[in-house]
Amino acid sequence: MGLGQLIEPQALPHAAATECSPPEMVHPRPQSFRRILLLQILLLSIPILLLGQYVTLRKARTSLLETARQNLTSSAIRKAADISRSIQSLQSSLQIVTQTNALQTGSLAEIRQAIHQYASQMPQDIDCIQLSDGRTHAITLNTCNAPLLSTPSNLPWLTGESPVRGNSFSLIDTGVLDASGSSTPLSPDTEAQTIIPKASSEDSYTWLEVIIAAPVYAADGTLRYTLSLRARLPQLENTSARSLVGDTVIIDDNGLILTHPDPTQIGQSIDTLGDADRLNSIVGNVKAGNSATLHLFRFMPDGTEWLAGYTGVQVPQSPTEQQLWTVLAVTPLEHALQGLKDIRQGLILLTLGLLTANGLLALFIARGLSLPIERLSDSAQKVQDLAHLKTVPEDFRIWELKHLARVLNRMIKRLDEGAQELKRAWQDAQLANQLKSEFLANTSHELRTPLNAIIGCIRLVRDDCCDSREEELEFLDRADAAAIHLLRIINDILDIAKIESGTLSLKPELIDLRQILREVVDLQSLQIQQKSLQFIYPEIPTAIWILADRAKLKQVLLNIIYNAVKFTEEGGVEVQLQTQTADHTDSDNDLNARYVIDPLVPLPRVVVAVRDTGIGVDPQQQHKLFQPFVMVDGSTTRRFEGTGLGLAISKNLVDLMGGSIHLYSQGVGQGTTVLLVLPLANPPDTEDASGDNNGAIVDRLPSPSGSMTSAER
Structure with missing residues (x-):
């Protein structure tokens, strides 16, 4: 039985259905889980597979295109290196030949033999060589079909522009073979002629022809000949697929x-071509060195x-x-992108196979999942409330369904635990509300008591109820x-309001801790004497320099010692520094051994320890003492104000001053010790210390503003 059959409502009689439901409202029949699963798997898998195929093809195209770009750039660099190397080799070889004795002093027969030997030893294919007289420019020796130098008088060594003798050459022209076998010059003043195209697309090389000339000087330094040659430089080419x-x-x-794959474009300016803007951009990038x-x-x-x-x-035209x-x-x-076709065909076959597999798999999965899910649904419907819980069966062969059953059981357990936590949270909220009310009551009493005293005393004086001026x-x-006292409560x-809002500011300065302690002890001396308490305060011979806010630190020490005196009825109070x-501790009674x-x-x-023999604090309640608006015992607070x-x-x-404060007590009636820990500061210079202390303090403020807030910390 499918899930759709399980939740399908029972058919109502035709009359009852007509009475209960309006005729125009049609409730669609719920579909079975198997059908929904099958349709959703197919509807989801087809777009995903098509999208995956598209993304894969785009990635493959991008990868192939990037590979092609890198390889073509490398191929262009290799082609350029071959051209430069071949031309430089020709120029160097030609210079060497012009400096041989045969050309400088030999007869025509010796020159012919030397030139023939030179041509046979060159790695490049030399088409022909021409030797012309240095003064008359008459051709003495020529193996070409036509003269190579159309205007020999323009050569640098004939116009007086030649550099050092024996180190001259000139790249005259470049071209390719025409139909008659002679070179087709590609100089700016020569029109392009008909070029023999390549034999087939399988040709591995094309040929770039260059004409190079160099002077031949006699032993006495006079120009004897001009030697020129036409050579073919092979260019590796292959535009076949892949x-x-x-x-x-x-x-x-x-x-x-x-050179160009289209012979009709050889000799033309790039400005006349269809892609003139892109070709000009390429030339500009090359001139920029890219x-x-x-x-x-x-x-x-x-x-x-x-x-x-x-x-x-860079092709040398001359030295x-x-x-x-x-x-x-x-x-x-x-x-x-030829390889992209094979990838596309493979992806199409893979997509068809995956769609078929998805359909079969959806049928199998739908059947295997529907029955266990129906069991879980039936068990979940039986859970009505937390008072009558029944565990969900976990005997499933599918791990996910078994895990789901365990999750349902843990969820029911967590619901019960959450209810207990909610109950405890409600109790904590009630306690917090009680503490708030207690704090407000105590604060109201603390404010009202001194205020009543102030009003009563002032009225007695105002109404002239005193017997004397002393009264x-x-x-x-x-x-x-x-x-x-009222002002201290309000402060x-x-x-605490400024601290919680982060607006309390400090004004740190370099101060002597001994001076602050003496001031605090002087303020509490009267109360100590009134309660007949023993007070132990050490005499420290050397200054203890700290960086702190003088007023705030005094307030802290006053609170600590005031509490010690207030909560001590008999015994005494001891202050230890x-x-x-x-590597050094200045006291034999090391506080590290007694406290953390x-x-x-x-x-x-520096560690300031204030120890009293007062009422003490329960260890279970000590963590509450440093929390605002939380009191350990309201009755104790009422007793001691x-x-x-x-x-x-x-x-x-x-x-805020970079220190820490801690409280230790063994229990009620065992006394209390408060530890104040502050970082020491570097002492002031001797000159400053011997003079005005205030000046030395101001010079060592940590910032121009002289203050820091809790938000800054």
Whole structure:
């Protein structure tokens, strides 16, 4: 039975259906899980497969295109290197021949023999050689069908522009073979002639012809001959499918095409061609020293797209002059992407196979999943409330379904645990609300008590109820003390509000900790004497320099010692100081052995320990003391006064000054120890220390503003 059959509603009688439902409302029949699964797998797999095929083809095309670009650029660089190497080899060999004794002093027969030997030893194919008289320019020896030098008087050594004797040559012209076998010059003033095309697309080389001339000087330094030759430089070419060697295209410094796959474009200027803008861009990039690839869209008359890798080559025209030729390796784009056809065919076959496999797999999976899911659905429907839980069966052969059953069982368990956590959270909220109410009540009492005292004392003096001036002053002193107490409570509330909002600012300065402690002890001495407590305070001979806010640090120490005195009825209070460095502690009574010092405060540091014999704190409640608005015991607070904000404010102030504060107590009635840890600062210079302390402090403020806020920390 399928899932669709399981949840299909029972057929109602025709009359009842007509009465209950409007005639125009048609409820679609739920489809079975198997049919939905089969349709969704097929509907999802077909777009994904087609998209995957498209992405794969795009990736393959991009990869093949990038490979073609790199190979064509490398091919252009190799072609340019071959051209440069061949021309330089010809020029060097020609210079060597012109400096032989046979040409400088020998007879015509000796010259003919030397030239023949030279031509047979050259690695390049030399078509013909011409030797002309240096003064009359008459041809003495010529193996060519026509004179090679059309205007010999323009040669540098004949016009007086030749450099050092024996190191002269000139690249006269370039060309290719015409139908008669003679060279076709490609100089700017020569029109292009009919060129013999390549025999077939399988040809491996094409030939670039160059004409080079060099002077021959006699022993006395006079010009004897001008030796010129025409040679063929092979250019490797292959534009067959999958080959990335490419055809060779050479553009000289004047923008004339020296070689081209289309013979009709040889000798033409690139400005007259269809892709003139792109060819000019290539020439510009070559002049900038770049080598890359570019697509050509009107490179051939048929309008096919070609891919061209290009680079530049410096061709010496003479020892003092060079021309920059642009060398291109070009191939049709379809040849570069020939491998894409095989990839496309393979992807089509793979897509068809995957679609067939998906259909069969969907049928099998739908049948295997429908029955277990129906069992899980039936078990889930039986879970009505948490009071009557029944575990979901887990005896499935499919791991995912078995895992789903376990998840359902854990979910039911977590629901029960969540309900318990929600109950505890509600209790915590109730407790927090109670603490808030208690704090407000205590604070209201603390504010009302000194305020009533102030009002009562002032009215007694105002109504002239005092018997003497001394009694008036006594009432005014009480009102003043109550006002100071009220101001301290209000300041605590304002400080904790600033701390929580991050707007409390500090003004750090270099101060002596001993001076602050003495001021705090002097302020508490009267209360200590009134309670007849023993007070132990060490005498420290050397200054202890720290970087802190004077007023805030004084407030912290005052809170700590005030609490120690307030919560101690008998016994005493002891203050202990200890400086700690990496290798030295200045006290035999090492506080590290008795308490855990915060390692986050770096060395060197100073530790102030305030120990009392007062009421102590339950270890289970000690973590609450540094939290604002949270009191350990409201009754204790009522007994000893206060809002419970002192330690919370002190902790935040000490944190802002880079220190830490900790409280230790063995339990109720065991006394309390508060540790204040602060980093030590470098002492002031001797001159500053002997003079005005305030000046030395101001000079060592950490920032121009002289303050930092909690938000900055």
